[in-house]
Amino acid sequence: MIDPAQDLDQTCDVLIEGGAVRELGTSIEAGDAEVIDAKGLVVCPGLVDMHVHLREPGREDEETIESGARAAIHGGFTSVAAMPNTEPTIEGEEGVKFVLGKAAEAGLARVFPVAAISKRQKGETLSEIGSAIRAGAVGISDDGYPVAQSGLMRRALEYVKMFDRPVMAHCEDTGLSAGGVMNEGRTSTVLGLRGIPGASEDVEVIRDIILTRLTGSRLHVCHVSTAASLGFIEQAKTSGLNVTCEVTPHHLTLDDEAVATFDTNTKMKPPLRRKHDVSALRKGIETGVVDAIASDHAPHSPEEKDQEFDLAPFGIIGLETTVGIVMTRLYHEGAVTLSNLIRLLSTNPARILGLPLGSLKPGSPADVTLLDPDSEWEVDPRDFVSKSRNTPFSGWSVKGKAITVIVEGRVLMRDGELKTPGVRP
């Protein structure tokens, strides 16, 4: 069992009772309790993906809260934080309650709503942030759209201080990124595709750090993709600011040369960057500057992705590939220990979002993921339970898989089999 929150890495029994962890210890006697043999597996606190798009309401053809929560379980995640860029936008009490209601109905992974910063994410005036947080929102974000006006971003950072929740910032200066469809550099030059310079991210990361210093608030930088942005975040942390950040599996494993075939499954925001950016992000994983790995799971329909690169929407899915990709490319390549990987996938995201999860301390909710670090499998989108298939990792051979997933004591996946498989599209 590995639980970074308790600094535990040992072989032991975990007793779950009434939806909570009751006891940790060797040779626990529990009468006629159901026994899950985890020999050869890693038992860890349930994984938390702090950045997903579940498309409901509005694009239920691409994903629903239920299908997304099922994909989460299938990928080893017991909790996800759902971004508010739906149609309509998730904001205020009503929006948050809608998501929580759908998630409760599904009874799969926990779904924590992130509410919009601005009304309808238009970047003009604040949405009802307080009501949203009181109703259960774990953070606020206009993800998908940057908050262009510095004044509004300042107000958001200030206002949210009374609730102790993070502003989750999608950092992009659209004056620099407008019209761009991939990273600006040699590959965009050769392909004739309009570029998105890394500077478009860096400029806004630095702005938001400065505003965090001004307001004394909490900033979480979403999907960091450049070496420079990560450098600014490192400086901010060193100077004592409350700044955290996440990185996606694709930005840790792919660079912009992957776009050379015009494959629309390599099109996302922020775009795949340069090799040196990938190295810097991996280094950030090793040094601990990166707090969390989040998938930025962004489902899109096949017909929307199957068109000209310029016209295809940004985004790829990741809930069902994250564990395989990061275990293969980070853990098995020696860039990170299992304990630190679990910190990035569970302990830290739970802490940033203020959730009482991410640990198996006795008394904690019994959200548990069992990983088989040595299970080898091939990514085949047809095996996904997500409603969408848009992944650049199709055909990858990976090593490491979530085998059994428990949410609040309920075994939702056992030995790789979902208890409620749902209707596969």
Add this chain to the structure above:
Amino acid sequence: MKFTRKDLLGLEEMSREEIESILDTADSFVEISERPIKKVPVLRGLTVVNLFFEPSTRTRISFELAEKRLSADTVNIAASSSSAVKGETLKDTAKNIEAMSIDMLVVRHRCPGAARYLAGVLDCPVLNAGDGAHEHPTQALLDLFTVRKRRGGIDGLNVAIVGDILHSRVARSNIWGFQKMGAEVALCGPPTLMPQEIESTGVRVHYYVEDVIPWADVIMLLRIQNERLEESYFPTIREYSELFGLDSEKMKKAKPDVTIMHPGPLNRGVEITPEVADGPYSVILQQVKYGLAVRMAALYLLSGGQLESEAADQERKVDRSGTGSRSNL
């Protein structure tokens, strides 16, 4: 060598030998357009569709005439008359056209990669007639062909491409083409119109046109579009013209045998003055003329035709054995 590609999408992926095989084939097609009866039965019975999602005069007419002179049946589809305006996807449009048993598709599209995308979707050969700022292979091939005709060869020449490199598919295809054929390429234009890391393709970059004029054996001017002003790539047309426009004054520093090219359409008085465009160094109309022969060659090779020399070899074999089909070139 035998030309084995299914599609003609760009020069980046082509070898010098493949490029030469097209130019060599084009050599034998030039003469057809000089005949009183400008038609050979090379593509008789084949249907070629020209699918143009962007306005084009020169390239579309050139392809159409090339097809007609090879006796193909041709259909022209302009974006405004296609179902694209009704919301049909590019893939569906192309699949529907292919379902009518066409033999080749020529496509012009504003999105980079569109021709390659169609090549992956369709069984028939696809010719890229320009995809966004990506490639315009037949334009570069006709430029190479024109230079080879004019200068006797391309190896060792200094080629300067001047203008809006950032948005130019002609520049990209020529960067690959001229370098593969042994020329040295320099680019010149304002830094705002110079794509990031373009040096990594092997070219040199200059910001002063005066620096490349005395060096160049070939100067290719690119069209400056008015809409670039709206995005502040440069302040005014007047200033652009002053800094980069090729006029008689700047031409004084040029080599005595310099060759001036322009892919058209010309902005007279902007990137090139009329005296230079119509002067003795200009091969602008030859480019258009040879474009026809080069496109005939490309269509012929993609239809499964072979180089003349190989065809002749085969004819001899056919004559001996009395079997097989004769080359109809």
